[in-house]
Amino acid sequence: MLTEGRRPGTGTGAADHVSLRRNNLSVVLRHVRAAGPRSRARIAAETGLNKATVSSLVAELVERGLLREGQAESERGTLGRPGQLVELDGTRVCGVGAEINVDYLAVAALDLSGDVVTERRVPLDVAHLDPAVTLDQLAELIRAAVAAVAERNGLTAGVTLAVPGLVQSTTGSLKLAPNLGWSEVPVVDEMRARLGAPAYPVRVDNEANLAALAAYSELKKDADTKADDIMLLTGAIGVGGGMVAGGHLLRGGHGFSGEVGHMPVAPSGGICGCGRTGCWETVVGLTALLNKATDPDDPVRDPSLDVEQRLAEITRRAEAGASRTLRALADVGTWLGIGGAILVNVLNPDVLVLGGYFAVLGPWLKEPLENAIRDRVIAPEGGGCRVVQSTLGFAAAVRGGAQISLDQVFHDPTLIGRDTSGVAQ
Structure with a gap:
């Protein structure tokens, strides 16, 4: 990274100075995010910048x-001359994440410190609606989240949409989402039009990728957890996966990585939403579990019922020892381990994180999953991979989307205008 005292590049003049200044603002802001509240002197010592700069x-x-200014350094037990600490200010800038999934829409806004400003999820049978209707309803949720930010004198840095399918982030288009029945939808253009061409940027990404970023951030908060490389498996009707390696999301050569739900693991299995036979999600997706655990007329299959309510009922039955439910969970857990072993053999993550409905039902899925991984991973002790349950539930993708929106600010703080009045412009 460029800092003062190093050559900023081959060019000269004002442009170089502006670029260097922007980079150094990012260096300081990202350092405070990573290291916590710091005095100016300590920031200078740890970044290599001089104190005046x-x-x-x-x-x-x-x-x-x-x-913002924090408390005096001496109050935190630091010896020597006390310095005024500076820390992230979570009161002004917020990022918004919004998700389209098969049976729900969701939205969340996070402030710069990562705290939740507003969060909401609503059940919706998206797979049986026209994309325009779904986008209309999602736009209402986004407008409400942006309004909640504005009510606290906040500024929306951006909105990131999460969708379960093949996404071209550079063009803002959804290429294919089999479980939604969508293809070639310019979701960013459509959403910007609904939001009235807002000043803040609107982006789109794969929901599993965004959930993986949120899960990675969640694990990094635990100082005892070694999680440089994680694989998130998120389950709903479909199944997605996101890999973070060394803190960086792996997108693949064309940005289409993460479609692990379409690995062919059960050649004699059912027909997938993508039209192929035996995809992984046909044996581990929520539909597969419900088909094994319930009758066709069971109310728990009603897509208009919130997914957490449906899972709460499955949990209740499992806790009550319902044999059919327990058999179904054991079967799904084993299939989850069969596919998970393939991923562990290929990618060797430190941690395999269960998200979505896999996390909710983790107490029953984890043991058969770990057994299957141990039996099928060639490296000793399952390649050293640990299985953990995310605590983010179905909020992971929207929180990851909000993080993406905020990350742009950390990389270029000049995206946010100066506010000498104390009120966001």
């Missing part, structure tokens, strides 16, 4: 509403 950068970041 850090003082100037901090002052600008405070004006932009990204940092």
